[in-house]
Amino acid sequence: MTLFSVTRKNIQGNFKNYLIYFLSMIFSVVIYYTFVSLQYSEEIQKSIQSWETMRSIFVQASIMLILFVTVFILYSNAFFTKKRKKEVGLYSLLGVRKKTIGKMLFYENLIMGAIAVLIGVLLGTLLSKLFTMMLLKLLSSTINVSFSISFEAVLNTLIVFSIIILFTSIQANRLIYRFKLIELFHAEQEGEQVAKASVGAAAGSIILIAFSYWIVFHPITEQQLVQLSLVLFGIVAGTYLLFRSLIVYLLRASQKNKSRYYRGMNLIGTTQLIYRFKGNARTLTMISLLSSVTLCAISVGYGGYYNIEKTARNWSPFSYSYISKNEVFDHQADQIILEDKEHPVQGKLDISVIQVNGDISDLEYVPYGYAAKSVPTRLIAVSTYNQIAKVLNREENLRLSGNEAAAIRPWQDNTFSDYVGHTITLKLSEENHSIKFVKMFEERVLGWVSPDIYVVVSDRLYTDIAKQVKPFVYQAYKVKNEKSTIETAKKLEKLLAKDTELSTFYTMYTKELESSGIDIFLLGFLGLVFLAATGSIIYFKQLNEAYSDQERYQILRKIGVSKREVLTTLSKQTLFVFLLPLVVGILHCTIILKAIFGVNLAEKTIMIPIFMVMAAYVIIYLGYYVLTVKSSNNIVNK
Amino acid sequence: MSILTVDHLEKIYEGKVAHKALDNINFSVEKGEFVGVMGPSGSGKTTLLNLIATIDRPTAGEILINGKNPHVLNRKETALFRRHELGFVFQHFNLLDTLTVEENIVLPLTLDGESIKEMDKKLQYVTKKLGIDSILKKRTYEISGGQMQRTAIARSIIHKPSLILADEPTGNLDSKASKDVMETITAINKEDQATVLMVTHDPFAASYCHRVIFIKDGQLYNEIYRGENRQAFFQKIMDMLALLGGDNRDLSTVRL
Numbered sequence: 001m002t003l004f005s006v007t008r009k010n011i012q013g014n015f016k017n018y019l020i021y022f023l024s025m026i027f028s029v030v031i032y033y034t035f036v037s038l039q040y041s042e043e044i045q046k047s048i049q050s051w052e053t054m055r056s057i058f059v060q061a062s063i064m065l066i067l068f069v070t071v072f073i074l075y076s077n078a079f080f081t082k083k084r085k086k087e088v089g090l091y092s093l094l095g096v097r098k099k100t101i102g103k104m105l106f107y108e109n110l111i112m113g114a115i116a117v118l119i120g121v122l123l124g125t126l127l128s129k130l131f132t133m134m135l136l137k138l139l140s141s142t143i144n145v146s147f148s149i150s151f152e153a154v155l156n157t158l159i160v161f162s163i164i165i166l167f168t169s170i171q172a173n174r175l176i177y178r179f180k181l182i183e184l185f186h187a188e189q190e191g192e193q194v195a196k197a198s199v200g201a202a203a204g205s206i207i208l209i210a211f212s213y214w215i216v217f218h219p220i221t222e223q224q225l226v227q228l229s230l231v232l233f234g235i236v237a238g239t240y241l242l243f244r245s246l247i248v249y250l251l252r253a254s255q256k257n258k259s260r261y262y263r264g265m266n267l268i269g270t271t272q273l274i275y276r277f278k279g280n281a282r283t284l285t286m287i288s289l290l291s292s293v294t295l296c297a298i299s300v301g302y303g304g305y306y307n308i309e310k311t312a313r314n315w316s317p318f319s320y321s322y323i324s325k326n327e328v329f330d331h332q333a334d335q336i337i338l339e340d341k342e343h344p345v346q347g348k349l350d351i352s353v354i355q356v357n358g359d360i361s362d363l364e365y366v367p368y369g370y371a372a373k374s375v376p377t378r379l380i381a382v383s384t385y386n387q388i389a390k391v392l393n394r395e396e397n398l399r400l401s402g403n404e405a406a407a408i409r410p411w412q413d414n415t416f417s418d419y420v421g422h423t424i425t426l427k428l429s430e431e432n433h434s435i436k437f438v439k440m441f442e443e444r445v446l447g448w449v450s451p452d453i454y455v456v457v458s459d460r461l462y463t464d465i466a467k468q469v470k471p472f473v474y475q476a477y478k479v480k481n482e483k484s485t486i487e488t489a490k491k492l493e494k495l496l497a498k499d500t501e502l503s504t505f506y507t508m509y510t511k512e513l514e515s516s517g518i519d520i521f522l523l524g525f526l527g528l529v530f531l532a533a534t535g536s537i538i539y540f541k542q543l544n545e546a547y548s549d550q551e552r553y554q555i556l557r558k559i560g561v562s563k564r565e566v567l568t569t570l571s572k573q574t575l576f577v578f579l580l581p582l583v584v585g586i587l588h589c590t591i592i593l594k595a596i597f598g599v600n601l602a603e604k605t606i607m608i609p610i611f612m613v614m615a616a617y618v619i620i621y622l623g624y625y626v627l628t629v630k631s632s633n634n635i636v637n638k
Numbered sequence: 639m640s641i642l643t644v645d646h647l648e649k650i651y652e653g654k655v656a657h658k659a660l661d662n663i664n665f666s667v668e669k670g671e672f673v674g675v676m677g678p679s680g681s682g683k684t685t686l687l688n689l690i691a692t693i694d695r696p697t698a699g700e701i702l703i704n705g706k707n708p709h710v711l712n713r714k715e716t717a718l719f720r721r722h723e724l725g726f727v728f729q730h731f732n733l734l735d736t737l738t739v740e741e742n743i744v745l746p747l748t749l750d751g752e753s754i755k756e757m758d759k760k761l762q763y764v765t766k767k768l769g770i771d772s773i774l775k776k777r778t779y780e781i782s783g784g785q786m787q788r789t790a791i792a793r794s795i796i797h798k799p800s801l802i803l804a805d806e807p808t809g810n811l812d813s814k815a816s817k818d819v820m821e822t823i824t825a826i827n828k829e830d831q832a833t834v835l836m837v838t839h840d841p842f843a844a845s846y847c848h849r850v851i852f853i854k855d856g857q858l859y860n861e862i863y864r865g866e867n868r869q870a871f872f873q874k875i876m877d878m879l880a881l882l883g884g885d886n887r888d889l890s891t892v893r894l
């Protein structure tokens with residue numbers, strides 16, 4: 001029997017282990033190569049106007065990917081190695097020289113790595129075309145994507161992976177020297193020390209996490225960096241202690257409840273978990289932190305993307321609106337809009353507006369470039385406002401009388417101040433007229449102009465002022481499917497002159513789309529990779545456990561535990577291991593979102609996308625759970 | 639009353655070459671009996687035990703335990719049957735290293751949802767009897783091989799099974815520990831009328847039995863009774879083994 005045939009037999013025998021390791025390497029290469037080739041893609045560079053700033057974002061993201069890919073490969077390598085320690089021990093026992101074994105392991109890893117890189121680059125080429133198309137679509141670019149292998153991307157990938165693979169190969173080579181024979185045979189017993197749960201550490205974890213959450217809401221220092229570091233330190237250390245001590249402590253405490261503990265499989269489940277937690281504290285910490293980073297990243301990206309429509313609608317509440325100049329143009333525009341059968345008109349309004357100068361010094365907000373004493377202010381009659389609200393599906397039945405007025409928050413007002421109770425003075429030619437705000441709207445009604453002060457006044461006041469200042473009229477249309485009104489929007493732009501303040505929802509929407517397209521793409525890409533990583537890491541981990549638990553479950557089967565009972569306890573244990581880091585991750589993510597982005601968690605428009613991201617994440621994550629339970633069950637319940 | 643009846647039992651391992659591991663085995667074990675099974679390596683001892691233990695299914699023939707045929711039960715019922723009617727002692731102790739000695743012992747009771755009080759009572763009783771009541775809180779890697787095997791025995795008898803099956807219970811023990819374990823089994827057999835079927839290659843261990851059944855190449859070869867004198871019985875067993883020939887000792891294979 002030559003060493004070669006032994007090796008071949010071993011690969012056949014351990015095919016599953018090899019496959020898992022090999023696939024993880026391919027996965028890493030595919031991800032990395034795909035991303036890097038996006039970075040070098042000319043099509044993308046052409047489609048992004050501010051490429052220079054974008055490039056640095058891409059580079060940062062690719063550094064994160066390198067870190068991630070390294071950890072991931074090292075992780076699956078460790079998993080693979082652990083499975084093979086006995087085999088290596090046997091070679092040694094059979095008298096194969098250490099040097100030969102070392103060499104064999106070295107070349108084996110190297111060759112597997114090389115093949116993985118080759119396959120990875122090929123798959124990555126296909127994938128990168130797909131992703132390029134996706135990105136260009138997000139950017140609404142019309143450039144065609146060609147099939148090409150980017151030389152720079154290949155080189156970049158080669159360098160990164162050569163280093164990683166060389167490192168793991170050397171580690172594989174050292175394996176035989178690093179351990180005594182007996183240790184190689186007892187590989188599975190490693191890290192199985194009973195977890196000690198010190199009350200101090202358990203309490204410490206709660207204190208650390210609570211502390212960092214607390215300072216998120218009550219900053220203790222002005223310095224952002226110090227503040228952020230404190231929060232991060234608290235969260236990371238607290239989470240680690242949580243998994244290392246608190247959970248074990250709680251599980252131990254649950255053992256005290258004898259009648260529950262000594263019931264059915266609880267005894268087995270609880271002790272198994274306690275046993276596992278200490279050895280897995282680092283992994284679980286990593287997973288819950290990865291989860292929260294991923295969730296944050298996608299939430300932010302998706303939040304922006306989700307709110308594009310809202311933002312665009314605030315820029316341009318109507319599908320089309322412009323200031324009427326003469327009947328001929330109005331008629332032509334009307335024709336264009338009516339001809340567009342794909343976008344039937346849902347509502348059309350003539351909106352009469354008066355512009356006067358106003359003294360708004362009583363308000364917190366002053367438009368940029370204006371003095372508060374004299375700011376162009378636009379007035380709308382309350383009956384007109386109610387018509388608008390109806391067409392725009394806003395439930396408002398506003399009533400105003402005398403000097404009462406309603407404010408509409410200007411687009412650039414970030415003061416969050418309430419205008420109600422404040423007064424402004426309208427400067428009319430005959431006399432000045434003070435009006436008092438009794439109501440405030442956050443949603444705007446007409447296309448954006450600068451300055452952007454719209455005030456709703458009573459019909460009576462409006463007619464009075466109209467006698468002094470001539471109103472002008474907006475033609476405003478609301479059509480169905482306004483996101484795709486590209487042709488009509490273009491035609492209107494051609495037809496109507498600049499000073500008509502033409503505003504189309506479509507234009508605003510596409511503009512927003514482009515700017516958040518790249519964000520969501522990058523964050524989504526990283527998020528996806530991280531999700532795959534977290535899922536795979538737990539999957540490996542659990543499979544690994546399943547292998548070392550095999551014998552225990554066989555014993556249980558022999559003393560009369562049914563397969564179903566084994567499956568049940570296995571599902572419960574696995575759920576615990578999956579759910580805990582996820583719940584902790586979601587909690588952290590919520591707080592981090594608050595800390596970094598000052599997200600107002602009560603606001604619906606932000607909560608919905610975050611909730612959706614979390615739901616999607618949980619669903620995919622649960623997919624991993626089901627897969628893990630199935631695979632583990634196959635291992636222990638044969 | 640016979641606790642175990644084995645009737646025309648046959649086991650063929652299918653494979654590239656079908657192998658008849660057991661051929662027309664008939665015997666029965668009475669309540670309170672302590673029976674040994676011996677034979678050369680590969681003669682089918684473990685196979686026999688596995689069939690009785692419902693871990694494997696016979697190709698033909700019937701096994702009745704307490705008048706019931708476990709092989710006609712469905713999977714769930716089989717598990718329950720194993721749990722209630724059988725107790726196991728293995729060469730490799732088969733204790734869970736995640737549990738303490740106490741937890742290992744009460745495991746069969748927890749599976750059946752016994753009350754804590756009952757559990758405690760039974761635990762006290764068996765551990766006193768087996769002399770392991772002082773190590774209850776220890777973990778399995780903190781105790782000696784003999785203690786481990788006695789723990790395994792305690793687990794196998796705590797739920798008062800109809801039949802205790804032991805496969806090479808002294809296989810991993812030195813002679814002093816072997817003696818302890820065999821005396822323990824003898825004691826529970828005598829005092830609690832436990833019925834025991836034990837596979838062994840160790841003539842010393844076998845000499846504690848009332849009766850030893852010899853099998854060779856899957857067939858019943860002979861059967862000898864102890865009578866009064868253990869020393870004489872031991873000698874008879876040695877003679878029979880010599881007659882049987884073959885390698886009596888199971889090779890401890892390198893297990894990968």
Ligand SMILES: Nc1ncnc2c1ncn2[C@@H]1O[C@H](COP(=O)(O)OP(=O)(O)O)[C@@H](O)[C@H]1O
Nearest residue numbers: 651653657659678679680681682683684685686
């Ligand atoms: N699972 C199996 N598949 C095929 N053959 C088996 C299997 N288990 C045991 N055998 C064969 O059946 C015969 C009896 O084995 P076994 O009952 O283990 O013998 P003993 O325990 O007496 O040494 C042996 O020849 C063995 O090779």
Ligand SMILES: [Mg+2]
Nearest residue numbers: 683684685888
């Ligand atoms: Mg055997």
